[in-house]
Amino acid sequence: MPDLRIDHLTKSYGELRALDDVSFTVRGGELFGFVGSNGAGKTTTMRIILGVLRADAGTVTWNEAPLDLEARRRIGYMPEERGLYPRMKVGEQLIYLARLHGLSAADAAAAMEHWTEVLGVAERRDTEVEKLSLGNQQRVQLASALVHGPEVLVLDEPFSGLDPVAVEVMSGVLREQAARGVPVIFSSHQLELVERLCDRVGIVRAGRMVAQGTIDELRATERPVWELTGSLPAGWADAVAGSVTEASPGVWRVEAADAAAAQAALASAVKAGTVTSFAEVRPTLSELFQGVVSEEVSA
Amino acid sequence: MSTVWLIARREFRVRTLSKASLISSGIMIAIIVIGSLIAKPFLTGDDEPATVQVDTATAGDLVPYLDAAAEAQDAAYVFAEIDAPAEPAVAEDTAGLVVGPADAPTLYLDGGDETLTGIVQVATQQAALSAAVEDLGGDPTEVATALAGAVPTVQMLGDDAGDFDSGAFFAGFAVIFILFFVLIQSSSVIMMGVVEEKASRVVEILLATVRPATLLGGKVLGVGLYALVQAAAMVVPAVFAAWYLGLLEQFEIPLGPLLTNLAVWFVLGFAIFTVFFGGLAALVSRQEDIGAVSTPMMLLMMVPLYLSIYLVPNNPDGAATAVLTQVPFFAPFMVPMRAAFGTIAGWEIALAIGICLATIPLLTWIAGRVYAGAVLNTGGRMKLRDALARS
Known part of the structure; x- marks a missing residue:
């Protein structure tokens, strides 16, 4: 499977260090979610992958070869700042972009027809882009990233501004592309979506990759937390090893060193009163992200 | 090469097939043709005693x-x-x-x-x-015979005597003026095209698959073809009208060399000026800011035009005339003007063309760098130095 490797990318704009030694790999067939606050360096990274910007240091390789112009033509790209020729018709525009990526006239026309059909803008082929609704412009934008049958997908905020129906369409397309073996990297602020969709996630902060891995890897914590709800007398946890705090009336957070310790805490609770639920609490991506951001604030 | 051609073809199609362009060309052609049809009876009517x-x-x-x-x-x-x-x-x-x-x-x-x-x-x-x-x-x-023979002969003496050829002047003037307007018009079309791509942000998708110099080159080529078609749309009906009205026989200056000059210097001047303007246009992000870059450039473009009009008739053999003939931005105006006066040697024309041909790749490279450095910058106007530094 062809991998997209980003190795030690560094980029400065004058005094501002936009990227500081960013490295990650997106494997073929993998959906990689790229998360971070505004200005953390997501767009800069993607622009460097596409060769639109030049890195000060570091390399981008695909299939273990440097990503040159010829290879970049096989990437599908959706920039953060959407852009199409406003006064060009949808169909002509997609054919033009496909041909710039090296497709023959016939292949380009067929691909245009396919993608306008799949993305539900087939009836708009002869409409100028500026006359489309914002949602349809987004669909055409996605079509322009897919129309040349890319072997890598790099999408900057593909979900921003989409209605729930379009979000489902977009998610479906990304999954399909990954299933084809295409490495897909996309950035998003919609963390639930990233959590639901992505195989792996990278969190960037102030130009540095601060965490990356599968969602499960990221959620695994050194000190697991359990949440216990029920009707219990005060002081039930006095004998329990580990820390037990009442988060809200009838809800306790149990921090235990391991599962056995947690079970012991549960046994004490059952002895003392009625337990209605007991489950391990794993942080959501959103909480992980909040943690990263609060580190950023306190740093 | 095929990418340049794809880009050029899009530019050409978009410009030529735009409603505004079709309508204005149609109106021009109609005015010239209908005008000559209407004028014909009046013009020939004068000949009836x-x-x-x-x-x-x-x-x-x-x-x-x-x-x-x-x-x-x-x-x-x-x-x-x-x-x-x-x-x-x-x-x-x-x-x-x-x-x-x-x-x-x-x-x-x-x-x-x-x-x-x-x-x-x-x-x-x-x-x-x-x-x-x-x-x-x-x-x-x-x-009566004696009276008819009593006519004085006029002979001019002094430096200016006989040198000023008004026919040559107007022929040369017409050529460089047409050139000037075509270049100004094409440059502004290029600038608008560059800024349009920047303002609509489509340039980021394009640059992910095309080199900046290729994009700029394709644009210049496409707009060049468009300018040629536009010019032909006016010249062809105009020649037809002139023929129809019987004006061609009255034209005493040889058309062939004039048109050859126009064609050669159209191509060279076009490449030099539009590449240059296209690179500079990338410095601004919005259509309304184009003036900040284009106005000083257009004014600068008038310098070679006026120098050619002034220097060539007044000082055809001067050092300034000879030197400026070989300077790329001046040559497209100096050479046709001097050729109309017949005061330029063959080797001077060849040298001027050679220097221009050598300058074009250099200029394209510089303009491409400015373009590459500035084209993704949004917001206000970018300084030339910053653009060069960033690329």
């Missing part, structure tokens, strides 16, 4: 003198003898009526006709002179 009636009884003797005077002035009048009515009137379809006596005739006119008045005056004086010569026993024909 106007009839002037002459009263046989009182002024019949004047007719030979009137004919001679009209011919001398190259005016087309036919003098027809009639018996004038008691109440003098200018008959329909005639220019006037002459009634005697022959030594002091009366000319009746409907409106002012200075030519005819002059002819009648000269004819009357000639008739009076002939009568006087005859009275004195002389031969009026001899006197």
Whole structure:
């Protein structure tokens, strides 16, 4: 499977260090979610992958070869700042972009027809882009990233501004592309979506990759937390090893060193009163992200 | 190469097939063609000689003198003898009526006709002179011949003598002026195209698959073809109109070399100026900011135009003229102007073309760098130095 490797990318704009030694790999067939606050360096990274910007240091390789112009033509790209020729018709525009990526006239026309059909803008082929609704412009934008049958997908905020129906369409397309073996990297602020969709996630902060891995890897914590709800007398946890705090009336957070310790805490609770639920609490991506951001604030 | 061609083709199609372009070309062609159709009867109508009636009884003797005077002035009048009515009137379809006596005739006119008045005056004086010569026993024909031969010869002396050829001046002027307008127009089309891509942000998708210099090159090529078609859309009907109206025979300056010059320097000047302007246009992000870059450039472009108009006629062999001929931004104006005057050597033309050809890749490279450095910058105007530093 062809991998997209980003190795030690560094980029400065004058005094501002936009990227500081960013490295990650997106494997073929993998959906990689790229998360971070505004200005953390997501767009800069993607622009460097596409060769639109030049890195000060570091390399981008695909299939273990440097990503040159010829290879970049096989990437599908959706920039953060959407852009199409406003006064060009949808169909002509997609054919033009496909041909710039090296497709023959016939292949380009067929691909245009396919993608306008799949993305539900087939009836708009002869409409100028500026006359489309914002949602349809987004669909055409996605079509322009897919129309040349890319072997890598790099999408900057593909979900921003989409209605729930379009979000489902977009998610479906990304999954399909990954299933084809295409490495897909996309950035998003919609963390639930990233959590639901992505195989792996990278969190960037102030130009540095601060965490990356599968969602499960990221959620695994050194000190697991359990949440216990029920009707219990005060002081039930006095004998329990580990820390037990009442988060809200009838809800306790149990921090235990391991599962056995947690079970012991549960046994004490059952002895003392009625337990209605007991489950391990794993942080959501959103909480992980909040943690990263609060580190950023306190740093 | 095929990518450049794809880009050029899009530019060409978008510009040529835009409604505004089609409509304005259509209107221009219609005005030229319909105008020449309407003008034809008027222009040819002038060639029909106007009839002037002459009263046989009182002024019949004047007719030979009137004919001679009209011919001398190259005016087309036919003098027809009639018996004038008691109440003098200018008959329909005639220019006037002459009634005697022959030594002091009366000319009746409907409106002012200075030519005819002059002819009648000269004819009357000639008739009076002939009568006087005859009275004195002389031969009026001899006197007329002697008078005709008594013409001074004018000869100019001094530095300027004979050097200023107004025909050459206007021919050269016409060529560089057409060139100037085509270049100004094409440059502004290029600039708008560059800024349009920047403003709509489509440039980021394009640059992910195309090199900046390729994008700029394709644009210049496409707009160049568009400018050629635009020019042809005007020149072809204009030549047709000139032919239809019979103006071509009156044109005394050889068209061939002029048009060759126009074509060669159109291509070279086009490449030099539009590449340059296209690179600079990337410095701004919005259509309304184009003026900040284009206005000083357009003013600068007038410098070579005016220098050519001033230097070539006044100082055709001067050092400044010779040197500027070889400077790329001046050559497209200097060479056609000097060629029209015939004051340029073949090797100078060849050298100027060679220098321009060598400059074009260099200029494209510089403009491409400015373009690459500036094209993704949004917001305000970018400084040239920053653009070069960033690329």
